[in-house]
Amino acid sequence: MRALLASLLLGLLLSGASAGPSGEGAPLRLRWELERSQFSAEHPEGRSRALFTLTNLDRRPLPAQGWSIYFSAMAGVELGPALEGQVLLERVVATLFRLRPAAGFQPLDSGQTLRIVLLHPELVLMPDKAPQAPYLVLDEAPGRGLAIRDYQLLPPSRPEQTELPPGAALPLATPQSLYQRYAQATVPAELPPLLPTPLQYRRLAGTLHWDGLPEVRAAPALAAQAEQLQSWLRPLFPSGQVRRGQPAVQLSLGPVAGLRSPEAYALSIGARQGVRLRAASPAGLARGLQSLRMLLPLPTAVLARQGVDLPALHIVDAPRYAYRGLMLDVARNFQSKATLLSTLDLMARYKLNTLHLHLSDDEGWRLEIPGLPELTEVGGRRGQQADPLAHLPPAYGSGPDLADPYGSGHYSRADYLEILRHAAALQIEVIPEIDMPAHARAAVKAMESRWQRRLRSGAAGADEFLLSEPGDRSVYRSAQLYTDHVMNPALPSTYAFVEQVVGALKAMHAEAGMPLRRLHVGGDELPAGAWEQSPACQALLKQLGASDTEALWDHFFDRVQALLRRQGIAAAGWEELGARKAMLAGEPGLAPNAHFLGRDIRLHVWNNTGANADLAYRLANAGYATVLAPATRLYFDMAHQKDPTEPGHDWAAFLDLDQVFDFMPTRMPGRQGLSAEGRRHLIGLEATLFSETVRGPERLAQMLMPRLLGLAERAWAAEPGWERLPDPAAQARARAQFMQQLGSQLLPRLDAEAPALHYRIAPPGLLRQGDRVLARAQLPGMTLRYTSDGSPPRPDSPLVQGPITARGRIGVAAFDRNGRAGRPSWIDNP
Template identity: 35%
Template sequence: MKKIIFIAALFCFQILNTKAQQSFKPADLSVMWQLLGNDHLGKAQFLASFTLFNKGKTEIDLKDFKLYFSYPRVINSVISSNAKFENLSGEFCRIVFDGNAKSLKSGEKVIVEYIANGKSKNYTDAPSGLYIVFNKQPDQGYPIVNFERDYLLDKEVAQLKLAPAKVYEENKQIADLPMENLVPILPSPNEYKAKTGNFILYKNTTLNFASEFESEANLFNEELSKLLGVKLTSSKAENSIILKKIEGLVDEAYELSVKENRIVISSSSKNGAFYAIQSLKMMMPPNSWAKKQVEIQIPCAEVKDAPRFGYRSFMLDVARNFQTKEQILKVLDLLALYKINTLHFHLNDDEGWRLEIPGLPELTTVGATRAHTLNDQNYLHPSYGSGALPNTFPGSGFYSKADFIEILKYAKARHIKVIPELETPGHARAAIKAMDARYEKYKNTDLISAKQYLLRDTLDQSVYKSVQGFKDNVMNIAMPSTYTFIEKVVDEVREMYILADAPLQTIHIGGDEVPEGVWQKSPAIATFMQKENIKNYNDLWYEHLSKVNEILKKKNLYLSGWEEVAMRKTSLDGTTKYLANPDFTTQNFHAYVWNNVWGWGQEDLAYRLANAGYKVVLSAVTNFYFDLAYEQDADEPGLYWGSFVDVDKPFYFIPLDYYKSAKEDVQGKPVDQKIFEHKERLTDYGASNIVGIQCQIWSEKISGAEQLEYMLLPKLLGFAERAWAKNPNWAIEKDSKIANVNYLKDWTWFVNVLGKREFTRLNHYASGFNYRIPTVGVNIEEGKVHANVQFPGLIIKYTQNGSEPTLKSKTYTSPITQGGSIKFKAFNSVGRGGRTISIH
């Protein structure tokens, strides 16, 4: 009894002591971030500020706490006195007030101005995840619940807002096509011949299939049961769907015949049968998934189809910010529908490790959790706005072994291969800190176990900084324990694939962005270099690749990685150059090449590596990085360092001659074609090494499922078309005028299909997706306001009294007389709207 009383008393004391230590309530502190101006003092820098405001009744002593936040920008100087900015690691930052900082009485504020590199163009650039830590409670963070971000100057807003007239001009050439004239299958099939009549799918329709296609037929039947309320049975009734095995078609190819009394799917492979079913689903009315149907009419047609690329992939980063298992399953449904056959799963990075590995629990207890910490012993420090509190989505989270096996089974049933990415040796901070925690746990009781999986040399004094600002994120490749760790993870991952009966042919090892200076003051590296007679620090990289390659080859796996795995660093006239590394051209390395940014000098890198013999996956940042903003606008989320990427960018990409499809540079301006004059072109041999194409979403600024879907859709549909459909005639046409006419014809079909069919389907398919609805294009001509939208089928609503447009507002059908404030917004068929455009 005394013990219970003592514990209760101690608890009350701690509460009272905490209150005594806090001089004010954190909720009383309000913070606003403001952009004050780009091109500050005529330089490539911007001026911005934090305003701290006391909205409570208790005085706030600025010396009592530190303000922490995530911020990706490099701050050069703090103009305000009595405040200091500190970058702690990556984008983990804080502001500290010195002893001369004044206290804020109720209603008072203090402004901290600073100068940072580059430009700030949209709200994605703003600081995030703000919290304070009281000096007397250094281990406890308190979120700032009152945080706003704004652009202070009207002229700055005008410069950073999208010009609606530009959007209008881009949309003006798009014709509104009758729905019955649209080929209803996306990606577009090689051959589609419309016939008269319809097949009526209803509860008495029968489903018959060759034994080889049983799993595909059963999966289709499960979906039909949700649409019709019953599963189809097998019999020889007239109204039937038949899956037939034939010989002679390439893998994934199919033939689909829809007649009034019978649908016949013919394929030589299970893959082909599956994709024929996806095409058949496309031919159903797009609102078929909205509710249970009595009958579904499918237009009669003859279809012959096969993919252009055998590798059609989407990479999803869940390391920076996490996505739930349920969301991954939903994404797999989406990929399958549009015939994308690979999920490249980015499972670990500096900011998170997302997969349970039996025997290494620290990878998830430490590496999958972000919260306030200055030592990373129990979890990782905040990143990307994850804030102070542990176990908070999306900063924290991981997939258990059972979760991952479920994902693999789900993917396999939908003919999707999952390629796991396990970053080495760079981008490995989460793994390094997790294995440090393991070392600390065992070092005093079992030093052998403590060192078994250690990923860093504890005596290393090397100084480096990664592209993302980390100083401790690279594995030490001289230590045997590094390879013990890699092999342990590979073995456990392989075991999960075996248990899921899922295919595993490769592991993507990352291999990118190892910074200068790494390893140069490591005793373990020095000893290793002496033993192996290695003279150059750059050559350590190739030793690492060789060792990891041997680990994978022993397990019948080939090595995949970002472009650096295929490159050799050298110098010419004192300048660093990267060449195709001849060491590994015969090792079946698959290089995923992202760096083609127009004007950066590496536009031909993918072609150089393919011509040299490497298997190349085109992953071009200019067209396939879907985390980049759709357009240049202060209100449009997303990054923009490599390009702006709307749905047209992946659609008009020409994989085997992408110089020809280079239209806009990083700033959204026309590309100077002179940059390609001396670039290497793709040879016929090189073209044989282009194994496929991949789109990517990096998740630094993805805060949940809705934002993931917003950035992914409809961009993914443009990618799907380019990955599957045959090479379009406008891609090979040498006459630019003819090519442009042909392109506009295809583009018009595509946007009409999206606006009139696919958006309706995506409103309900797999419980519905939060695809982006574009902004309305607006132009003023002779006192009349003209409006249009990128996707015919969307509805334009407007108001003329300054109020926000709703479904009840006027529908735009013809030009409006200019006058006062006019607001426009596009809506889809279920009443969800895009961003509002205002005209004054």
């Protein structure tokens, strides 16, 4: 009977349902609801008890055996029997789990519902940590997954669902707490016209007036820059024809007095002289042009017959830090070429100069490499597996479908060349990252697939690029729960693989006109236990006269760096590349590893938690060139607020716009401060966006913007006085000015020039005083609208023009200039 029911269900699903985006999916309804937090001596930080509610929507029973429900869950699930032993919860790989019927399971009739308790081993406060992308798999068709499209995460509505650990330092965000947080200090009557804030700015008497499109004069070598400026000027003058005889724009290269930065520029605007922009290099010219662009009026604000007026002024400018970067992860969830190109445009607006592109990880390999097609055929695709080496398993919400555009995808060689050329035109360097030796499962499995295929076909050199040793019995588990994702440092084929990839990258960069000067090699999160039971590694340790696997780490990166040096390429990596595990004041942490000092290795330091709070300073003080990317301040995959409706992670911090602006690069907490030598080795700042929760350009924009503007200000603008000598009142005034500039200057320009960029619009703060409700936006200048019937505010809802006196369930939302609403806040006014 059981086999018959399974066969009937299989026939129904395979004939009338599809795993593809347009298909019907599995005839099931699934709901996930957080029931309550649980705290105990075993779980002092808490765990979450949740409920899966499964309903059979098919006219036939869900059989007693022969099926499983798969799902991804970053928070994990406690494994074993559930529903009084009727079902089993199992890990498939890493954070991919499945629920399947046990021996005592009874068929689920049409319309019948099951409630299955899930225990998550940590608090699941943020929705992105809950189970994602569930799908049905039948034993008879293990390579096919049918998405459960009728799936919802039910939002918490009861106090026990969001209870926090006793003594939690940060309470949940509420409309009332946001109202207090959004309180603004007094700002100057006249705001600076630019952001990032220029080094020197002086307003002069007079105004430059143009009746028509001005002439742009530049040497032939600057023709591209001149054309870029003309493309910004033309929309201001409908005729599009250059009108001579009026003050022109002059672009030139040359020294900028008193400044040594290659990105220095001087910009002058005068009523008679016109515009003169002089820069120390093409990069400096690009930064100066973006400043001029910000000074131009918007086309919608120009009356064409009256022309364009620009205030007379003089700016001399240069960046605080030479490195101003964004690390964008396209491995965990892929982002399209178009999204990458628009992200580069956004970076250029605010004078960022480096895109650190995270091209590989456990969950994806995203770049075509000639001679190694398996990297993208196997490592660049995710979906339900019958053959574990045909492609990668689902992860981070990608589900069973190989056509999912975020789980599967890669940049062709032509795509990458286009990305590089676009970046070069914007004077932005692209530093690719190929993560090694850990975080390498996509490559490891792709090369294992290549090895097996070539063995079966009898091809020579089957193990030429193999990254794993068949006889390795090492037992380990990564932070992301992988047990088979580390390159083996004792195999010659590992270095052959690295050399093949590096050679391809170098050739592509050369062809694009952006020489590959530095490669980021990862070097983070090697799990304990890796390499310990590898025969090849044990033999290598004997050859090295060492017994500790740390010697294998040094050996691996000695060889990788030597390989890069032969190609004229310097190395960069995460902080663990230049650190060793150590006990620091009784806590496990990291200490500088002198082995790689003096080799032009740049470290990107994210770990500023626990005993590693001052790790970046200790590495810089030791002599490593250091880029600050602290997780608690510049990790843009963190949720903005401690709110169960906010997207993002919560493992390091909750990171709102004001906290990014408030970051003080030279005054991070910790036991050790930054020495004078360390200051010289602190070369810049980097915003970091890992993409576990970023499926698509809209979510990308919400996580990046406007926080990216806070990073741009801190990385470019000179060290403020309130950082050199802490002054909370001065800091509050500067923060208020920054918020005012965003709300009244920068975001309105983006609304007009980049309306598809759906930056985050923060929920308003609300406060009830007596029988009225007060509302406050995070950014001055945003439009607030409200409803009183419990429905979300719309673009035609009443404006908030003072205290709200309406009674009922009050909802308030902020709107941009295009009528797009942010998430509303709610408060009862009975």
